[in-house]
Structure formats: C-alpha cells, structure tokens
Amino acid sequence: MAFLVAGTLRVATQMADTQDSLGRKGRYNVQGPRAALMLSSPGVAAAAVTALKDVFQALGFESFESREVPVQGFLEELAWFREQLDAHGRLVGCALVALVAPRGQLWQPQQLVRELSSCGVLQGCPKVFLLLPSGPGATLEPEAFLDGLRELCSHCPHWSLVQLLTELFHRVAEESTGGTCCPVLQSSLRGALCLGGVEPWRPEPAPGPSTQYDLSKTRAALLLAVIQGRPGAQHDVEALGDLCRALGFETTVRTDPTAQAFQEEIAQFREQLDTCRGPVSCALVALMAHGEPRGQLLGADGQEVQPEALMQELSCCPVLRGHPKIFLLQACRGGNRDAGVGPIALPWYRRWLRTPPSVPSHADVLQIYAEAQDSSGKGPASGSSHQADILTVYAAAEGYVAYRDEKGSDFIQTLVEVLRANPGRDLLEVLTEVNRRVCEQDVLGPDCDEPRKACLEICSSLRRRLCLQA
Incomplete structure (x- = not known):
C-alpha cells in the first residue's frame, strides 16, 4: 500500500509541476530524465542509424535503447519500453521514439502512440514520435532529414521543437528534388517543448522574408x-x-x-x-x-x-x-x-492528496512524418508538393x-x-x-x-x- 501511495504521489507531483509550468510559462518542464527508443527494420542504412543517434544527443537524450526488428515487432518492443519505464518508477521529462522502416510500411501508427500514452510515468509529459521512411521510393533519405534537424538543434537551442521543425520543413523543401518532399507534424501538445536547455523567451531578431509568410496581399x-x-x-x-x-x-x-x-x-x-x-x-x-x-x-x-x-x-x-x-x-x-488520465486518489486519503486535474488521453503527443501522408492516411501523398x-x-x-x-x-x-x-x-x-x-x-x-x-x-x-x- 505504501508503494501505491508513493507512486500516486510521484505522478500527482509530476502532473502538478507540468500544469504549473504550462500555465505560468507556456512550456513543458522537461528537467527530469529523458527516455528514447530507436526501432529500425532490417536493411536500414547504417548512416541513418548514426544520424539518428546524433539527433538524440543534440536533443539532450544522452542514453537510449536501439533495436533492429521487423515492422510487425515494433508494437511489442514499444510495450517492453513502456514496461521498463513504469518498472523503474522514475519521473520522466520527455520520451522520444524514432521509427525507421521502408516507405509505405509504417503509416497510421496510432496503436503505437496509444501504447506509449498509457505509460504511467509519462502522464502529462510530452511524447515525441519521429517516423522516417527509408529505401527505394523515399523522397528524402532519413540521414538528410536528420542531419538538418541536428544542425538546427545545435545552432538554435533556444527554439521550441515545433519552431525547429517548421524551419527544417522549409530547408527540406528547398533541397529536395523538384520540391516534392513535404514533411508534416501532428501535435496535441499543450505548450512549447524546448529541449535545448536554453531559456527560449529571450528577444529574437525580427523574422525575415525567408522565415515568415508574407500576408500583405x-x-x-x-x-x-x-x-x-x-x-x-x-x-x-x-x-x-x-x-x-x-x-x-x-x-x-x-x-x-x-x-x-x-x-x-x-x-x-x-x-x-x-x-x-x-x-x-x-x-x-x-x-x-x-x-x-x-x-x-x-x-x-x-x-x-x-x-x-x-x-x-x-x-x-x-x-x-x-x-x-x-x-x-x-x-x-x-x-x-x-x-x-491522471493519478488515482485512493478514497481514504483523497482529502489530503491534492491531485491535479486530469488531462485528455490524447494530449501531449507530437508526431513527425518525414513525408506527407495521402488523404486516407495509409501512405505517402502522391503529390506531396500540394500538401x-x-x-x-x-x-x-x-x-x-x-x-x-x-x-x-x-x-x-x-x-x-x-x-x-x-x-x-x-x-x-x-x-x-x-x-x-x-x-x-x-x-x-x-x-x-x-x-x-x-x-x-x-x-x-x-x-x-x-x-x-x-
């Protein structure tokens, strides 16, 4: 019973800290340990794996798990990852899962997202999924996308991850052949996710024409x-x-x-x-x-x-x-x-345990697709430039x-x-x-x-x- 109470208190404290940071600063409190997992299917180029490790380190994930398994085994590996996090019982500041697989084999990963969202120590914390197509047909090889992200992380550590991605999407479009590559992000984040460890709210130069849409017409x-x-x-x-x-x-x-x-x-x-x-x-x-x-x-x-x-x-x-x-x-x-979702307050101490309000079970997730999906969500878009x-x-x-x-x-x-x-x-x-x-x-x-x-x-x-x- 003492273990249950302690675990509930830890989760309640974590969610309360997150709620306070989001309300006062508009950003997540990611001071706790960061957990990362890389799943790649057999045949993925070694250069992509190396580039992904560099991105993990640039984003502050010093340690991570790396597994090579068929796409059909991704869910089982992610379940293992979730169980390990829950078993350790440590509060986690952020979790990042990178999935690398042949083009067209990994779309609509909602089951994977739900699996990680059910992790008790991640309740109220940001969860990031990075989906990278590889092999024949991919409009952009993973290492090119990842090298751009790593460079931006190094040069702009005070930017939020969404700001970094918007700039990365701009660069990728310019560098891809015929401008056909179109990355997409899908977010239910409740605040800015800043992983660079630098205060993000310092004054910045006024955006130039290359970084902001011209709406003068x-x-x-x-x-x-x-x-x-x-x-x-x-x-x-x-x-x-x-x-x-x-x-x-x-x-x-x-x-x-x-x-x-x-x-x-x-x-x-x-x-x-x-x-x-x-x-x-x-x-x-x-x-x-x-x-x-x-x-x-x-x-x-x-x-x-x-x-x-x-x-x-x-x-x-x-x-x-x-x-x-x-x-x-x-x-x-x-x-x-x-x-x-939220910490469960047992009836006999609910009066003195001040639990934070629950949050939607789909909140706090950021999915990054290196290629746009088609309208059915079952594969990459055929005309990515229109997306x-x-x-x-x-x-x-x-x-x-x-x-x-x-x-x-x-x-x-x-x-x-x-x-x-x-x-x-x-x-x-x-x-x-x-x-x-x-x-x-x-x-x-x-x-x-x-x-x-x-x-x-x-x-x-x-x-x-x-x-x-x-």
Whole structure:
C-alpha cells in the first residue's frame, strides 16, 4: 500500500509541476530524465542509424535503447519500453521514439502512440514520435532529414521543437528534388517543448522574408456552417466571422449547406481565388457541422461529404502554391468520449492528496512524418508538393466527440478569444495555447453524467512562421 501511495504521489507531483509550468510559462518542464527508443527494420542504412543517434544527443537524450526488428515487432518492443519505464518508477521529462522502416510500411501508427500514452510515468509529459521512411521510393533519405534537424538543434537551442521543425520543413523543401518532399507534424501538445536547455523567451531578431509568410496581399476566408440542429453554432459563426474580418480577410459565410453545397461552395471559392486580379497571400476555410464516426461531415440534408476531398480541392489551387492554407474543422470525428488520465486518489486519503486535474488521453503527443501522408492516411501523398503550407486543426482527436453548447463550441470560442488577444503571435503557438485551455476544461455531454475531456489535433506542413495580424 505504501508503494501505491508513493507512486500516486510521484505522478500527482509530476502532473502538478507540468500544469504549473504550462500555465505560468507556456512550456513543458522537461528537467527530469529523458527516455528514447530507436526501432529500425532490417536493411536500414547504417548512416541513418548514426544520424539518428546524433539527433538524440543534440536533443539532450544522452542514453537510449536501439533495436533492429521487423515492422510487425515494433508494437511489442514499444510495450517492453513502456514496461521498463513504469518498472523503474522514475519521473520522466520527455520520451522520444524514432521509427525507421521502408516507405509505405509504417503509416497510421496510432496503436503505437496509444501504447506509449498509457505509460504511467509519462502522464502529462510530452511524447515525441519521429517516423522516417527509408529505401527505394523515399523522397528524402532519413540521414538528410536528420542531419538538418541536428544542425538546427545545435545552432538554435533556444527554439521550441515545433519552431525547429517548421524551419527544417522549409530547408527540406528547398533541397529536395523538384520540391516534392513535404514533411508534416501532428501535435496535441499543450505548450512549447524546448529541449535545448536554453531559456527560449529571450528577444529574437525580427523574422525575415525567408522565415515568415508574407500576408500583405489578399486574404480570403470561407465559413461553411450547418446551423440547424446544432445549438450554439450561430455564435461560432458570428465570432469567427468577426475575427476573420478584423484580421483583414475578405470573408464569405454560408449557413446550412447541403453535402453537395459544401463541394460547390469550395469549388466556387477556389475559382474566385484563381481569377483574383491580384496575388493571394492566405486562405482560410472553416467547416462546422455534425460529424460521422469515420470523420465525414453531414450537410444540412443529412448526406455525407468527405472533408479531405474539400481540403484537397483548395490545396491544388495554383494561386495558393507556396502560400498558407488554413482549415478549421469543428465537428465530431466519432462517438468516443474521453474520461482523461491522471493519478488515482485512493478514497481514504483523497482529502489530503491534492491531485491535479486530469488531462485528455490524447494530449501531449507530437508526431513527425518525414513525408506527407495521402488523404486516407495509409501512405505517402502522391503529390506531396500540394500538401505543403497547410495547417489543419480538428476540434477533436480521431474517433472522438467535439463538444459544443448553447454558447458555442469550446474550440472556436477559445480560438477567437486567444487570437484576439495575441494577433501578432505565431499561429502554431496560438493554437498550442488554445489546446491547453481546451484540455483544461471539463465537459458534461447531454448523454453523460461524468466529466469528459477534449483535445485538439493540429496538423501542419507550414514552412514558415504564420502571423495573422492585419
């Protein structure tokens, strides 16, 4: 019993420290030991393994486990890694797992992510997954990607990992043949993840034209929202529409579109951009509707439309090539409800153990794909250059409910509040702060008496800083 109490206290203390650091400083407290695991399938070049070890050391992971196993054995090895961390019982500041396998063999690693997220000593702590394709067909060999990351870690130790990756994506695109390589990150982080051991908030030089998107030309926004049968949705439309106009977007709003109208409105929006007399700097599209278990949106007529098809339509717009494209999706992506994770307080000492609030089970994860995935998530994109410069934000994790009440949705209302207060801040940083606030909220759904948690999913292939201040 004493061991159980001590373990619960350790986890509670760790989560409380993380919560305090995120709330006060906006970044994770990663002072504890860092755990790393490298899994590579047979045949991976020795140069890639060496480059990965150099990256581990550059990020402050002095010791790590390295295993060579077939892709089918990755889950078993990761389960072993999790068990080792839990058995040691030491608080961990951060965990990094690198997976290297032939192109096309390692996509949708959600089972691996869930395995590590269930680790008790990692609750509330950042977990990073680095997915590297290798061998024939890979648009960029792992060692080239890793060498760039290692160099940036050495030169910019005060940058957050997301800042490093955005700069790395820019360099990779310039160096790859024909600009076809398009890395992507997927984040549910609640704060900045700074692994360089250097205070990140010192003043930096003003961003130059090569590091920040130029938004001095036309900005266009399209808001498509199903209002009927969705109480509070009208408040989201009004708040987001007002924000877009304040940020200098020429804003079009359409309410209660049918499934076919969703497609027609996107096609018309793209046509207007294509025929725009002057250059277009940025496009923003918000899709707000009921969602189905596999992520489909429901039009006002109850018919389904695939959001990936809508986003792909705009991603291929010639005038937006090299310019940021923002997609905001306020819709359910399934019927699961997340109770969150946190230390278990035993009844007899719950009164004196001050446990921190639980966090969503999908929070605190950063996945880095050295190649963009296709719209199905089952393989690398065939036209990777069309997948660049895209920022997609989902109001819920895959398979889970997105919450909304008569005042509006947690996601849209929080986004408007944070962005109005910080219009000149990098948008990825803004969204990370939005996610932190959404994760802190306890939600009571109409068919559930217990508090539930929500967590954003942020997917980015941006290659520069993106600031929306008009």
